[in-house]
Amino acid sequence: MSDIDLQDQAIQVDTEKGNFKYPENYEFDAGIGLTEDTVKYISDVKDDPDWVREFRLKALEVFKKKPMPTKWADKDLENIDFDKIRYYLSKGQQPARSWDDVPDDVKETFERLGIPEQERKFLAGVEAQFDSEASYSRMKEDLEKEGVIFVGSSEGLAEYPEIFKPYFGKVIPTADNKFSALNSATFSGGSFIYVPKGVKLKQPLQAYFRINAENFGQFERTLIIADEDSEITYMEGCTAPKFETATLHSAVVELVALKNAKIQYITVQNWSSNVFNLVTKRGMADEGAEVKWIDCNIGSRLTMKYPGVVLKGKGARGEVLSIALANDGQHQDTGAKMMHLADNTTSNIISKSISIGKGRSTYRGQVHMPKHLKNCKNNTECDALLINTNSRTDTYPAITTRGQNNTVQHEASVSKVSAEQIFYMMQRGLSEGEAMSLAVNGFVNELMKAFPMEYSVELKRLIDMEMEGSVG
Amino acid sequence: MNHSIEVKNLHVSIDGQAILKGFNLTIPKGEVHALMGPNGTGKSTLAKVMAGHEDYIVESGEVLLDGVNILGQEPDEISHAGLFLAFQYPMEIPGVSIANFIRAAKQARLPEGEEINAIEYYKELYAKMDALKMDRKFTARSLNEGFSGGEKKRCEILQMAMLDPKYCVMDETDSGLDIDALRIVSEGVNLMRSEDRAFLVITHYQRLLDYIVPDVVHVMFDGRIVHSGDKELAKELESKGYDWVKEAFATASA
Numbered sequence: 182m183s184d185i186d187l188q189d190q191a192i193q194v195d196t197e198k199g200n201f202k203y204p205e206n207y208e209f210d211a212g213i214g215l216t217e218d219t220v221k222y223i224s225d226v227k228d229d230p231d232w233v234r235e236f237r238l239k240a241l242e243v244f245k246k247k248p249m250p251t252k253w254a255d256k257d258l259e260n261i262d263f264d265k266i267r268y269y270l271s272k273g274q275q276p277a278r279s280w281d282d283v284p285d286d287v288k289e290t291f292e293r294l295g296i297p298e299q300e301r302k303f304l305a306g307v308e309a310q311f312d313s314e315a316s317y318s319r320m321k322e323d324l325e326k327e328g329v330i331f332v333g334s335s336e337g338l339a340e341y342p343e344i345f346k347p348y349f350g351k352v353i354p355t356a357d358n359k360f361s362a363l364n365s366a367t368f369s370g371g372s373f374i375y376v377p378k379g380v381k382l383k384q385p386l387q388a389y390f391r392i393n394a395e396n397f398g399q400f401e402r403t404l405i406i407a408d409e410d411s412e413i414t415y416m417e418g419c420t421a422p423k424f425e426t427a428t429l430h431s432a433v434v435e436l437v438a439l440k441n442a443k444i445q446y447i448t449v450q451n452w453s454s455n456v457f458n459l460v461t462k463r464g465m466a467d468e469g470a471e472v473k474w475i476d477c478n479i480g481s482r483l484t485m486k487y488p489g490v491v492l493k494g495k496g497a498r499g500e501v502l503s504i505a506l507a508n509d510g511q512h513q514d515t516g517a518k519m520m521h522l523a524d525n526t527t528s529n530i531i532s533k534s535i536s537i538g539k540g541r542s543t544y545r546g547q548v549h550m551p552k553h554l555k556n557c558k559n560n561t562e563c564d565a566l567l568i569n570t571n572s573r574t575d576t577y578p579a580i581t582t583r584g585q586n587n588t589v590q591h592e593a594s595v596s597k598v599s600a601e602q603i604f605y606m607m608q609r610g611l612s613e614g615e616a617m618s619l620a621v622n623g624f625v626n627e628l629m630k631a632f633p634m635e636y637s638v639e640l641k642r643l644i645d646m647e648m649e650g651s652v653g
Numbered sequence: 654m655n656h657s658i659e660v661k662n663l664h665v666s667i668d669g670q671a672i673l674k675g676f677n678l679t680i681p682k683g684e685v686h687a688l689m690g691p692n693g694t695g696k697s698t699l700a701k702v703m704a705g706h707e708d709y710i711v712e713s714g715e716v717l718l719d720g721v722n723i724l725g726q727e728p729d730e731i732s733h734a735g736l737f738l739a740f741q742y743p744m745e746i747p748g749v750s751i752a753n754f755i756r757a758a759k760q761a762r763l764p765e766g767e768e769i770n771a772i773e774y775y776k777e778l779y780a781k782m783d784a785l786k787m788d789r790k791f792t793a794r795s796l797n798e799g800f801s802g803g804e805k806k807r808c809e810i811l812q813m814a815m816l817d818p819k820y821c822v823m824d825e826t827d828s829g830l831d832i833d834a835l836r837i838v839s840e841g842v843n844l845m846r847s848e849d850r851a852f853l854v855i856t857h858y859q860r861l862l863d864y865i866v867p868d869v870v871h872v873m874f875d876g877r878i879v880h881s882g883d884k885e886l887a888k889e890l891e892s893k894g895y896d897w898v899k900e901a902f903a904t905a906s907a
Binding site (some may be wrong): 601 | 706707731747750755759762795812816
């Protein structure tokens with residue numbers, strides 16, 4: 182299928198869902214296209230405070246001025262037609278679907294993942310309310326006792342402006358890139374988390390449990406602040422395959438780790454193949470703090486995502502562990518950014534990409550160590566696995582190191598699953614799909630050991646299904 | 654049912670070049686047959702074709718397992734039908750442990766929805782590793798990755814023992830083995846010899862046949878079997894050399 186076909190198809194899905202199904206419900210619908218009115222409308226519906234209204238409108242100006250990054254990025258970006266996108270549907274206006282509307286393959290996937298019926302409906306977007314309200318409120322109570330705030334971003338900015346405002350848009354300024362500007366103008370949904378001084382959360386927090394129809398919004402905005410000496414692990418979304426009507430997903434995630442705090446942010450995402458997934462994620466690590474991104478990207482038409490850490494305080498540590506799987510017709514353009522801004526800071530990047538069929542993987546890494554710094558270290562490893570000869574992989578490392586005793590280590594490898602390896606495994610009784618999936622799992626095995634158990638199990642199952650589907 | 658593996662008038666080519674030219678062989682269950690011959694005569698091709706390798710073109714002929722033709726089936730189907738090929742050059746699969754690989758291979762034989770019993774599995778695995786004098790730590794290593802020649806071949810025998818095939822084709826299993834490894838590998842094979850199983854042992858050298866004593870020895874030359882005999886034939890070959898085969902049979906096959 183050509184790109185043009187895909188785009189037409191995608192946009193039809195997008196616009197028709199709203200127009201056809203809800204012709205009279207304009208009061209909660211920002212309409213199609215992006216103008217000042219659209220942004221004002223979003224602010225009205227959300228009852229934004231004035232500073233947020235201004236923030237959005239300024240962001241819109243920036244968005245309009247910024248060129249598409251097609252100079253260096255995939256030309257496919259030009260196929261996004263911003264005038265045909267619906268930027269906001271309020272809570273009651275989410276494209277309501279019945280379980281019968283959910284495509285069979287998605288249903289099957291849910292079944293095979295062993296997701297309980299209630300959750301499946303929630304994940305498929307057919308049910309905003311998800312039957313774990315009880316467990317959520319129990320969790321919320323426990324968190325409240327410790328002073329932890331875990332709410333939606335709109336609630337966060339309305340209820341806790343004194344914590345929210347000083348950090349919002351500071352790690353990722355509006356003008357960081359075209360898509361961060363777009364998000365800043367239109368954001369809704371996402372999480373706001375504050376962990377007070379010294380509080381170390383033993384259980385990971387999951388967006389999953391925060392009952393909010395906007396959880397998986399198109400332009401969600403997440404801000405996590407870990408105060409001094411606190412610790413938090415956050416798991417975004419869910420590992421189950423996504424059923425998306427939106428063709429453009431553009432999130433912004435900002436993490437703030439104050440002195441000696443630790444933040445671990447885990448994402449395992451599986452997008453449908455018509456989605457442009459353009460996400461900006463960055464963490465700031467103060468003195469002695471640690472920010473760690475674990476990022477797994479499966480699916481989508483084009484993903485552009487380079488989680489970063491700004492190592493602002495002495496002895497700060499940053500880490501990005503990522504796995505990207507690009508199947509036929511998909512492009513995973515991923516990587517990491519490490520900005521060393523203080524002495525004795527260390528960063529580690531491990532990136533594994535798998536390209537299948539005509540799938541394409543690109544690694545972009547930026548490591549910056551300016552002249553005045555001492556004793557900084559970076560380690561970068563990026564490994565690519567190619568399955569069949571059409572696959573393409575590129576590596577673009579950009580490393581600037583100056584200063585004293587700063588060390589950078591960069592290793593890259595490209596390997597292939599050969600026909601002889603597949604034959605060997607099939608001779609032992611594995612099907613072609615099982616053989617490929619075993620080879621892929623072997624490739625990411627070492628890295629997956631760093632993941633929480635349940636995530637590596639689900640990731641493995643997702644890879645199995647992806648590989649099974651890729652065999653003709 | 655016909656309890657044997659039968660290769661009937663097999664003609665195989667690759668890139669337009671004929672490799673097997675009317676190959677015939679029958680091995681009843683319970684017997685071990687050795688196939689010997691000079692390099693480039695088609696021994697390894699035969700092994701790969703039997704296992705369903707897609708690079709070779711079968712012009713005509715059949716390979717019957719218990720009377721059922723397996724040519725044209727996928728390699729995994731042939732494996733499930735009971736044929737095991739011990740590779741001359743086993744592939745390295747990085748990141749996949751021996752234990753997980755064999756487990757996946759056994760799991761693939763179970764009906765849909767049935768899970769392998771992990772405790773039983775490890776019990777069996779360890780018992781068979783003990784028999785092959787393999788260190789248990791070995792199971793955590795990535796399949797064949799960085800293995801010595803001897804380790805690779807022992808790993809092949811371990812897989813063979815765990816998958817319990819009816820028909821074993823062993824392609825140059827002795828290559829790359831020192832005398833100790835050769836003895837251990839041969840003992841493993843001898844433990845598996847039974848009334849319900851047939852072996853085709855492909856080898857260039859007579860040495861292996863001191864340890865795995867064959868019921869029948871075949872001599873292959875230019876794509877077919879040109880001579881068969883008992884275990885003494887292997888010794889005769891060893892002393893006379895393959896030139897003798899060429900001289901004796903080249904004219905006949907021309």
